Each structure stands twice: as C-alpha cells, then as structure tokens.
Amino acid sequence: MLTIMKKNPIENYVTVDVEEKKRDLKIIKEFNGEYSANIDLTLMLNVVEYPKDTLYIEEHTERLNEAIKNKLQVECxxxxxxxxxxxxxxxxxxxxxxxxxxxxxxxxxxxxxxxxMTINTSVETEIIYHGIVTKVANNLVCHDINYSPHPK
Known part of the structure; x- marks a missing residue:
C-alpha cells in the first residue's frame, strides 16, 4: 500500500494497492568496458482512497496516474x-x-x-481499479470498487 500526500493531507492524498507488478533488470556492458543497469518497474494499481472523488472522469484518472508515476520515479x-x-x-x-x-x-x-555505477530506473503505472470515495459527516467512506478498463 502506498499513500501520497500533498499540501492538505485531509483533502489531497491517494492510497493505492499494487495489484500486479513486473520488474526487469538489464545489466549492460558499455563500449568503454564499464557496466550500467536499467531497472524497469511496471505497476498495476488499485486506488483505495482518493478524497477528491473524481476518478469517474477519465482525464482525472490519467492525471492522477501520471502524478503517482512521477512520485514513484523520484522515490526509486x-x-x-x-x-x-x-x-x-x-x-x-x-x-x-x-x-x-x-x-x-x-x-x-x-x-x-x-x-x-550508473543505475537507471523507469517506472510505469496504470490505474486499473478505483474506489469511489465520498465525504459523509466529515468522515471519509470508501464505497464499492469500480473496474476501470485499460487498453491492451
């Protein structure tokens, strides 16, 4: 589970579960004889909590996916x-x-x-599921999970 928070943690955070993962490690011998490595990480995500409650709009899901990807890239x-x-x-x-x-x-x-040694990382993410999160009496309640189809 990963939680990313920004300025106002009560309103601006996301919690995700990693549903599927794939890691590729490639070690390369350069022309000068030095070695480098590339680590490619692909994650399929389930958004468990997102208080903004706008993931039914595809553009918002895409922007959130990009933000998560960028944050994870920096962390890696x-x-x-x-x-x-x-x-x-x-x-x-x-x-x-x-x-x-x-x-x-x-x-x-x-x-x-x-x-x-140069070690390059590349992170790709895709939100494949998301829960609808709403506010009820100042409490956050996570409702049923909707499937968000992703193109192959």
Missing part, C-alpha cells in the same frame, strides 16, 4: 542513490556480473565500481 531514484551510497547491492548486480562476465569481475574493485 532516491532509493537507488541511498543503496549505492551504503554499498548495498540489493538487486544482485554484482552476482550477475560475476556469473556472466567473470574475467571483468576478477579485475574490478566491485565496491568502488558499484558506488559509481
């Missing part, structure tokens, strides 16, 4: 920065290089290379 980039700074190879990039490029692996100082 920050996480990558932090784990590289901590020299934590969470995604097993070093194991991949060791397994498939062993001669290169033996010649490198992995701890130093990892911290300087």
């Amino acid at each position: 980039e920050e996480v990558i920065r932090l784990i590289q700074e901590a020299n934590c190879d969470y995604f097993g990039i070093g194991k991949h290089i060791m397994a498939y490029h062993y001669e290169d692996w033996k010649q490198m100082d992995w701890e130093e290379k990892y911290q300087q």
